[in-house]
Amino acid sequence: MSEVHENEAGSVANRLGDAENAQERFEIMYSELRDRICMLVYAPGSQLSEEAIADEFGVSRSPLRKALKILEADGLLQSQQGVGTLVTDIDLEELSQVYQLRMELNELTGRLSPSSAQSNLLELFDAMRNRADSLRTQPNRDNFARLNIDFFHAFQELTENLPLRDVSEKLFYQTCRIWLKLIPNMDLSTEVDIFCSEIEDIADAISLGDLQAAALTRRAHLSMGFIRLKKQKDRQSS
Amino acid sequence: MSEVHENEAGSVANRLGDAENAQERFEIMYSELRDRICMLVYAPGSQLSEEAIADEFGVSRSPLRKALKILEADGLLQSQQGVGTLVTDIDLEELSQVYQLRMELNELTGRLSPSSAQSNLLELFDAMRNRADSLRTQPNRDNFARLNIDFFHAFQELTENLPLRDVSEKLFYQTCRIWLKLIPNMDLSTEVDIFCSEIEDIADAISLGDLQAAALTRRAHLSMGFIRLKKQKDRQSS
DNA sequence: ATGATCTTATTTGTATACAACAGTCATATT
DNA sequence: AATATGACTGTTGTATACAAATAAGATCAT
Numbered sequence A, B: 001m002s003e004v005h006e007n008e009a010g011s012v013a014n015r016l017g018d019a020e021n022a023q024e025r026f027e028i029m030y031s032e033l034r035d036r037i038c039m040l041v042y043a044p045g046s047q048l049s050e051e052a053i054a055d056e057f058g059v060s061r062s063p064l065r066k067a068l069k070i071l072e073a074d075g076l077l078q079s080q081q082g083v084g085t086l087v088t089d090i091d092l093e094e095l096s097q098v099y100q101l102r103m104e105l106n107e108l109t110g111r112l113s114p115s116s117a118q119s120n121l122l123e124l125f126d127a128m129r130n131r132a133d134s135l136r137t138q139p140n141r142d143n144f145a146r147l148n149i150d151f152f153h154a155f156q157e158l159t160e161n162l163p164l165r166d167v168s169e170k171l172f173y174q175t176c177r178i179w180l181k182l183i184p185n186m187d188l189s190t191e192v193d194i195f196c197s198e199i200e201d202i203a204d205a206i207s208l209g210d211l212q213a214a215a216l217t218r219r220a221h222l223s224m225g226f227i228r229l230k231k232q233k234d235r236q237s238s
Numbered sequence C: 001a002t003g004a005t006c007t008t009a010t011t012t013g014t015a016t017a018c019a020a021c022a023g024t025c026a027t028a029t030t
Numbered sequence D: 001a002a003t004a005t006g007a008c009t010g011t012t013g014t015a016t017a018c019a020a021a022t023a024a025g026a027t028c029a030t
Helices: A003-009 A012-018 A022-038 A051-057 A062-072 A092-111 A118-137 A141-156 A160-173 A179-183 A187-209 A209-238 B001-007 B011-019 B022-038 B050-057 B061-073 B094-112 B119-138 B141-156 B160-173 B179-183 B186-205 B211-237
Strands: A078-082 A084-087 B077-080 B084-087
Touching: A003 A022, A012 A022, A012 A051, A022 A062, A022 A179, A051 A062, A062 A078, A084 A209, A092 A141, A092 A160, A092 A179, A092 A209, A092 B094, A118 A141, A118 A187, A141 A160, A141 A179, A160 B094, A160 B160, A179 A187, A179 A209, A187 A209, B011 B022, B011 B050, B022 B061, B022 B179, B061 B077, B061 B141, B084 B160, B094 B141, B094 B160, B094 B179, B094 B211, B119 B141, B119 B186, B141 B160, B141 B179, B141 B186, B179 B186, B179 B211, B186 B211
Parallel strands: none
Antiparallel strands: A078 A084, B077 B084
8 A cells, every 4th residue: 555655756755765854854754744643644543553654654663753752742642662653532622721722822823923024924815715715616625624724824924923833833733633523523515614704804804914803813713613613512412 | 970870869760760661761851851951951052962861861872862852842952963962052032932922821821721729729839938938048049940940830730721831831941041041140149039029929819819810920020030131131242 | 151371463662783974183185 | 385185083863673561362271
């Protein structure tokens, strides 16, 4: 199965071969693994094999293990000797505190060191608007997830406070899987519509140059999204 | 020089020998190294030797490197092949954003999931008050730094929001070295007095059960502390 | 049949040897 | 004399062999 990867032009192994130093190689492995985890290529609760991944990436276990260790510190993996490396499962209750914090941080994103490069932001959010449009006409699970990730990163540009960005990113990757996990029980079209409206609302605020309004809108949507997730879960368990 | 460590009763090597699993061993090495860095045992800009530390700890480089990699992710170390492992230097300007964020997070600490175990808090902050008293009578650089660290952890107890605690802790360890670095140019007694007053103010608020007031006080002191650091630096450079 | 114990397979953790890299110093060449 | 070049030294990065731990299955006794 991994032969498929090895023969692809932009495979991880190839990219690793082109990398110039250890730091770059680490970054490639780390972001690839994180992407697979939060796109549910590696499902919550599933087991990973260091050897299999190392083979696929064309490296030994040593450098791969560094990336795995960081992902463990991020709360996305859990390793135990004799057992294996497991993708952490996610529970809405446990994520409640993370969501609370993320909401507050989003408000800070509009308030702390607001970005000065307004023209870049306009382009960026116009692109987001376009992607939202095309997603709306053809709702698709993976594209939805991908846009969610990319929109998050666009939103991060609103602040120039780097530590705030780092912190927000970490928390985002702890929570973003919950959507893909629960979306099969929800109506994809509806969720896509709601999300696209959010993107448009925020893009409008950016157009007006009102970063704080954009942040508060984002915060409100995050809050509502969490409530929808909870309602869905309650409906399912009853 | 490392023989001293090896023969001490509670040496890291001994503690590592008693540890039951890899996770515990990692935790011991990680916290020990972090402590040495933020107590300036390993000064900013100094170079560490993986081999020397591994020898002192009585382990091979492999498990040690995991701890070093996490500390690098924390922003306390920086490794480069062929060069070495360097303790990151700290600059007040670069820490400005971290301080800004920490101030906001402190306010959240009093607002998000306030701790319900009030009796524990009372004991904890009374102990802090006592330590502050004894430090005031005999100002001492290391005890000052140690109390600063422990008081931070006590303050963390005010919130039950675990992600907030994690985030705050990481940011704290990014900034706490700046005091030890700049205190030689300042008056230790004065700084100790100011810090002890802060502890007393916050302990008073806790006694009244007003967690939010405690958090706001802390935020105010953090802000004033940063301003004092900046003033000191300006005076020095002029 | 059931329970306990031993064996075995699989996995991560650790130790170690070697490769890759950066800096330094000496040396040769212009 | 200046500069380029090469070997040498010390460092982290990587590969690999082996140790330790866990889980599952087989075997045996009851």
